[in-house]
Amino acid sequence: MSKRKTSSKDKQDGPLVKKRGSRLQLSDLPLDILHSVLSRLPIRQAVRTSILSNHWKRLWCSRTNLEFSFRSLVHKMGSGIPRSSISEYVFIQRVDAILKQHCGVGVEKLKVEFFPLHGEHAEHIDRWVQFAISSKTKQLIFYFECQRPTKEPYGFPFQLFDASSGSHLEYMKLGSVSLKHTANIKVLLNLKKLELEDVNITDEELKHMLFNCNALEFIGVSRCKMLTCVETPHPLKHLKHLHASHCPLLQRITLHFGLVTLEYEGPLMTLAPPSTLRNLSIKSSDFSSSLAYMLTELPSTLPRLETLTLKSEELKRANLLNTPLNFLHLRHLRLELNFVSLGARSDVLDLACLLEAAPVMENLEVHMLMGHEVGRYRKCHGELRVLPSHPHAHLMLVNITGFVGQKAQVELALHILRNSAVLKAMKIDPKPTVAGIGADLLMNGLCFLDGYKVAKKYLRRADYHGVVDVIKVRRRQVENVMPFKLIDPMWLAILAESE
Structure with a gap:
C-alpha cells in the first residue's frame, strides 16, 4: 500500500498537537485548552498538577x-x-x-x-x-x-x-x-x-x-x-x-x-x-388563601403580568363570588400550595377557574401537599363532579405533583384535560415537591401508590390524545416506608429550612 504524500500545505500548517511515537500527550494540547481543563478542577487538584513536570509547574498559576x-x-x-x-x-x-x-x-x-x-x-x-x-x-x-x-x-x-x-x-x-x-x-x-x-x-x-x-x-x-x-x-x-x-x-x-x-x-x-x-414570585406564610389573593389583589395592579409563582400554606377556602378574572397576559403560572392545615375543608377543584382567569396561559404548574384526612377517590365518595365546559385555546403544558388520588384532585385534572384544546403534555407525579410543616401527617408511602393507581385509572381513560404521563410508583418501593424517605433530597433541604 502506498503512503500518502505529505502536501506542502500539511508541512506549512503542521499538526495541531505533537506526536511522541504513536501516543498523544495531554501536555501537548494548546495552552488555552489546558487552562480550560484546569479551570474545571477544584483548586486543590489544580495546584497538585504542578508536580507532574516542569511543563505543568506553572500552568495552574494562570487560572x-x-x-x-x-x-x-x-x-x-x-x-x-x-x-x-x-x-x-x-x-x-x-x-x-x-x-x-x-x-x-x-x-x-x-x-x-x-x-x-x-x-x-x-x-x-x-x-x-x-x-x-x-x-x-x-x-x-x-x-x-x-x-x-x-x-x-x-x-x-x-x-x-x-x-x-x-x-x-x-x-x-x-x-x-x-x-x-x-x-x-x-x-x-x-x-x-x-x-x-x-x-x-x-x-x-x-x-x-x-x-x-x-x-x-x-x-x-x-x-x-x-x-x-x-x-x-x-x-x-x-x-x-x-x-x-x-x-x-x-x-x-x-x-x-x-x-x-x-x-x-x-x-x-x-x-x-x-x-x-412581567414576572412575579411571592412566597409568604401570610396568605389565608393564595387563590383569593391572586384573583382579588393582583389583576388590578399587574395587568401585564406574564409569569406568576405563588407559594403559601392554604388556611381558608377561597371565596370566588364576584371575583374579577382578568390575567389577560399571563402565560406561565406556578402554584406551590400546602393544604395540610385546611385538611378535609380543602377543595382543589376551585383551581379550575384559572382556565377562565388566564385565557392565554400556556404552562400551568400545580404543586400540592395534601393531608391524609381525605383518602384516595373511591366510588363510595360519590360521582365525580363535572364543571361547565370552558375550552382553553393556549394551554400546552401541565405539571401536577403531590397527586395522591383525592377526589377533588381527580376532578381538577379531568377538567383541565377535557378543556385544553392544544394540550401537548400533562405530567402527573404522586410525590410532592412542596415543602411544609405537616408532611409527616401523610400516613405512609402507600399514599403515593394510591395516587398512581387513581391517575392511571381515571386520567388515562380520559386521555384520547396520549398526552398524560403518570410517574410510576411500585408497591415494593413504598410499602412500610415513610413518605419523607421517598422524596427528593432537595425537597427535604427546603423542608428543613422552612421548619
Whole structure:
C-alpha cells in the first residue's frame, strides 16, 4: 500500500498537537485548552498538577477562577473530615499560599466561602481584596456566616477601591459582613449584579451604595436584619430584577419604572409595582388563601403580568363570588400550595377557574401537599363532579405533583384535560415537591401508590390524545416506608429550612 504524500500545505500548517511515537500527550494540547481543563478542577487538584513536570509547574498559576472553600481546599470524598476540625488559620494559610504563587492577572472570579471567618481576620481578608483589585477581578464573592454572635463581622473595605479598580467589578456577593461608610462609595460604576446576604446595612447605607451603580441589572437582599425599606436613590434604567427574602423588618419596596422581575419571600406587604413588571414570585406564610389573593389583589395592579409563582400554606377556602378574572397576559403560572392545615375543608377543584382567569396561559404548574384526612377517590365518595365546559385555546403544558388520588384532585385534572384544546403534555407525579410543616401527617408511602393507581385509572381513560404521563410508583418501593424517605433530597433541604 502506498503512503500518502505529505502536501506542502500539511508541512506549512503542521499538526495541531505533537506526536511522541504513536501516543498523544495531554501536555501537548494548546495552552488555552489546558487552562480550560484546569479551570474545571477544584483548586486543590489544580495546584497538585504542578508536580507532574516542569511543563505543568506553572500552568495552574494562570487560572481565571479562584474558589476557596472547605470543599475545594480541604474536603476529600469519603474522608469524614468534619468542617469544624479545620481552623480559620489553616484555611487562611492555604489561601495565602495559592495567591502568592498565582500570576495575579486575568482573574475572572474570586470566591471565598468559609463560615468561621469574621472581623478578627480582617488583616488577611483585606489582603485578598487587594489581590482582587490588582488582578482586575470581575466577580467577587465573600461569603461567611458568623457562627459566634460575640464576634464582630468582617467590615468590607470599600476604601481600598478607587475609580479605576472599582470599574472592573461586574458582580459582587457579600455574606455575613458589615458595610460602613457607604456614602463614600463611588467606584462601582460597571457593577451589574449585587447580592447581599445577612449583611449589616441600613436603608440609608444601601441607598448610598447604589447611588453610582447605574449599570445594575440585578439586586438581591436576603436576611438583612436592619433593612426596613428597599429603595433606589433614583431610577436605575438598567435594573430589571429585584430579589428580597427573609428580611424581618422590611416594610416597603419602592419599585421604579423599568423593573421586569420581582421575587419576594417574607411577610406579605402591599406592593405597588410598576406597569413594566412581567414576572412575579411571592412566597409568604401570610396568605389565608393564595387563590383569593391572586384573583382579588393582583389583576388590578399587574395587568401585564406574564409569569406568576405563588407559594403559601392554604388556611381558608377561597371565596370566588364576584371575583374579577382578568390575567389577560399571563402565560406561565406556578402554584406551590400546602393544604395540610385546611385538611378535609380543602377543595382543589376551585383551581379550575384559572382556565377562565388566564385565557392565554400556556404552562400551568400545580404543586400540592395534601393531608391524609381525605383518602384516595373511591366510588363510595360519590360521582365525580363535572364543571361547565370552558375550552382553553393556549394551554400546552401541565405539571401536577403531590397527586395522591383525592377526589377533588381527580376532578381538577379531568377538567383541565377535557378543556385544553392544544394540550401537548400533562405530567402527573404522586410525590410532592412542596415543602411544609405537616408532611409527616401523610400516613405512609402507600399514599403515593394510591395516587398512581387513581391517575392511571381515571386520567388515562380520559386521555384520547396520549398526552398524560403518570410517574410510576411500585408497591415494593413504598410499602412500610415513610413518605419523607421517598422524596427528593432537595425537597427535604427546603423542608428543613422552612421548619
